[in-house]
Amino acid sequence: MTNLKASTGPQFARIMAVGSATPSRVIPNEFLLQYIDSSDEWITQRTGIKERRWIAEDENITTLSLDAARSAIERSGIAADQIDAVILSTISHYHQTPALAPQLATELGIPDAAAYDISAACAGFSYGLAQAESLVRSGQARHVLLIAGETISEITDLTDRGTAFLFGDGAGAVIVGPSETNGIGPVVWGSDGSQAGAIWQTRGWQEAVAEGTWPKLGMDGRAVFKWATGFIAQAAKKCLDEAGITADELDVFIPHQANDRITDTLLRYLKLPENVVVARTIRQLGNNSAATIPMAMDALLTSGEAKSGQTALIIGFGAGLVYAGQVIILP
Ligand SMILES: CC(C)(COP(=O)(O)OP(=O)(O)OC[C@H]1O[C@@H](n2cnc3c(N)ncnc32)[C@H](O)[C@@H]1OP(=O)(O)O)[C@@H](O)C(=O)NCCC(=O)NCCS
Structure with missing residues (x-):
């Protein structure tokens, strides 16, 4: 051959x-x-x-x-x-x-x-x-x-x-x-298509054209909240395990900015030390979907709250339902 x-x-x-x-x-x-x-x-x-x-x-x-x-x-x-x-x-x-x-x-x-x-x-x-x-x-x-x-x-x-x-x-x-050294830990990711209706585009293209309407986002907020504070908390822990580090070795936590209360629950589950810097850009920026994590990363580095070379846990979750996270070294 x-x-x-x-x-x-x-x-x-x-x-x-x-x-x-x-x-x-x-x-x-x-x-x-x-x-x-x-x-x-x-x-x-x-x-x-x-x-x-x-x-x-x-x-x-x-x-x-x-x-x-x-x-x-x-x-x-x-x-x-x-x-x-x-x-x-x-x-x-x-x-x-x-x-x-x-x-x-x-x-x-x-x-x-x-x-x-x-x-x-x-x-x-x-x-x-x-x-x-x-x-x-x-x-x-x-x-x-x-x-x-x-x-x-x-x-x-x-x-x-x-x-x-x-x-x-x-x-x-x-x-x-x-x-020269590893700056991006193994990804922990997955999906659950049975939850497609938890966050969705309210109309497909055909319906939108027929109705002359514009598709919007719909969401079952309670279902997403429950999933994020249960399953996603475990996935975040897995990101640390896969990268081979403990919560004590983490400097920065940048979870998807969906709700400050979700972030609080993740923090409690992960038992992150007090000195870990936590992204809270949701207060001024809301939820920016895919853009949330890099926007928060840039904001923390620009303000000096986080520093180049520090370890950061990032994790995103949303419509699909889909999720993905990894531990990274900040640029
Ligand atoms: C959307 C979200 C903030 C709603 O909060 P919640 O506490 O679940 O709200 P609920 O729907 O249970 O409603 C609670 C009460 O607030 C009221 N309420 C709902 N929306 C309201 C609003 N915009 N303003 C004021 N009151 C509101 C409800 O009527 C209900 O009142 P009641 O207790 O008298 O019946 C919350 O579910 C959430 O953040 N979910 C996750 C969102 C998420 O992660 N999305 C990811 C997208 S990627």
């Missing part, structure tokens, strides 16, 4: 740099009270959210994704032509085809990159990171640009008391490249 050559790559990969982009419109809780029967107090107490950012007229998923990507590329110090693959994680791009990633790659001056979109909702960053790490370590890409970009405000039903206050827009991006 013919022996085909196999690609080989470096033993380890790491996140070399992170960047993010936040849209300009600040939407405080009070703004939403014209649409839903609620209060600033209820939203703050039940979720932690005080405000979120939504796109203005001159902003969209492309502008946010490009801004985040440019920042990550610049900080990484590599040239655009050293990037071989561009992955965009999103559930809010308007077009099912073509993917947006090829257009982003071209706009960024990255020549002839493998470029594609993935749809893993709020777990999308960790799903993409697992792919990026594998592409680098297998030698199929020297560097990967992973972007998570979302404009969930455009699919939010402002009259829905269960979701109107939760989501925000934004983008985060990282460059993944080769490393």
Whole structure:
């Protein structure tokens, strides 16, 4: 039998740099009270959210994704032509085809990159990171640009008391490249399609066209809350185990920002020491779906609360239902 050559790559990969982009419109809780029967107090107490950012007229998923990507590329110090693959994680791009990633790659001056979109909702960053790490370590890409970009405000039903206050827009991006030491622990991931109705697009394309309506996000908040505080807590612990570290060796915890009370429950389950820095960007940014984790990572590094070289546990969960997490070394 013919022996085909196999690609080989470096033993380890790491996140070399992170960047993010936040849209300009600040939407405080009070703004939403014209649409839903609620209060600033209820939203703050039940979720932690005080405000979120939504796109203005001159902003969209492309502008946010490009801004985040440019920042990550610049900080990484590599040239655009050293990037071989561009992955965009999103559930809010308007077009099912073509993917947006090829257009982003071209706009960024990255020549002839493998470029594609993935749809893993709020777990999308960790799903993409697992792919990026594998592409680098297998030698199929020297560097990967992973972007998570979302404009969930455009699919939010402002009259829905269960979701109107939760989501925000934004983008985060990282460059993944080769490393002397391991910077990305094994991914812990999975899915449960029987829970497809827990978070869903309220109308498929055919129904939307027939009705002349725009699809929105729907959610069974209680079911998701229960899943996140039970199953996802165990998955987060597994991320530490798979990376071979204990809670005492962790510096930073960046869980998906879905609800501050979910984060509190995860903290109790994991028994993280007091000195672990915990992302709480939900208070100012809401839930940015796939973009949440890289946006929170950038915010913690920029503010100085977290430092390059520290160990961080990241875990995302959302529509599918899907989840994914890993321990990383911060860029
Ligand atoms: C959405 C969420 C904040 C709702 O909070 P909750 O405590 O579950 O709310 P419930 O639906 O059980 O309702 C509790 C009470 O608040 C009321 N309520 C519901 N929405 C309200 C709102 N927007 N404003 C004020 N009151 C509200 C309900 O009527 C109910 O009142 P009652 O006790 O008098 O019957 C919460 O379920 C949640 O965060 N779920 C997980 C979301 C998530 O992780 N999503 C992931 C997406 S990736």
